[in-house]
Amino acid sequence: MSADSQKRRAAAAALEHVTNGMTLGIGSGSTAKHLVELLGEKVRAGLTVLGIPTSEETRRLATEAGIDLVEPDEMTRIDLVIDGADEVDPDLNLIKGGGGAHLREKIIAAAGQRMIVIADKSKKVAQLGKFPLPVEIERFSWPLTVQAIRKALAENDLKSATLKLRPGARDAGGGVYLTDSNNYIADIQCTRIADPAALDAALRAIPGVIETGLFVGIADLAIFGTDRGVETLGA
Incomplete structure (x- = not known):
């Protein structure tokens, strides 16, 4: 079974947790x-x-699928958030x-x-870090932010980590990727992250860092699609 089919199997299993009348965060x-x-079919x-929705692309897809969307306000209760991940460790850190x-995803996930x-099953890992860690940064004076990030990495036993701005065609002026919030992304190749919570806190303390792709203590359940069905982690 392909990874794409495993993803669909995991999505179908997650929808078993959705009940009538819920407000859903859609990843x-x-x-x-x-x-x-699959939600559109239901x-x-x-x-x-x-x-x-947590991105403009998800908004477009959900609208095409006939799903009613809402803009959250201070009284909004988000009953359930369902989203993907690039890596999931045994403690449900992502x-x-x-x-x-990830900025919009984390806002909705935390709420x-x-x-x-x-x-898919390949996203289940023993330790985070093989997948590059994305950090969304303010475009103003971004080289100073990158300099501070490198220092924080060294202080967190990640001196060998490499960092580069994500390239992309969305910024016609320089070929740098722009998020839906018009910020840059610095992708950090760490190889391993021994303490996700400490690294997340160190990076988010830097002026110019808007958000990291580390989701620590947020996920409650992970569903992995496999060739034979699904595997779960958490409750």
Whole structure:
């Protein structure tokens, strides 16, 4: 079974946790695309939910699927957030942001009553770090922010980590990737992250760092699609 089929299997299993009347945070990326398609089928069959998309692409897909969307306000209760991940460790710490939407994803995930992560089995790892860690940074004086990030990495036993701005065609002026919030992303290749919470705190303390792709203490359940069905981690 392909990784894409495993992702769809995980998305279908996550939808078993969705009940009528819920407000859902809807994630971004290739796995979330399957979620939106399958959720749209349930909505057309009579399920009533409200969705809060975490990226402009997810908004577009959800609208096309016929899912009612809502802009959250101070009174909004997000019953459940379902999103993908690039890596998941045994403690349900995550690396997210391969698609560049981790700022919006983390805002919604932190506000949700519960978060379910969906992924193919390759995303289950013993330790975070093989997948590059994305850090969203302010474009103003970004070289100073990068300088501070390098210092923080060295102080967290990651002197050998490499960092580069994510390239992309969205910034016509320089070929640098722009997020939906018009910020840059610095991708950090760490190889291993011994203490995700400490690294997350150190990076977020830097002026100019808007958010990291480390999701620590946020996810409640991970569902991994496999060739034979699904595996779960958490409750």
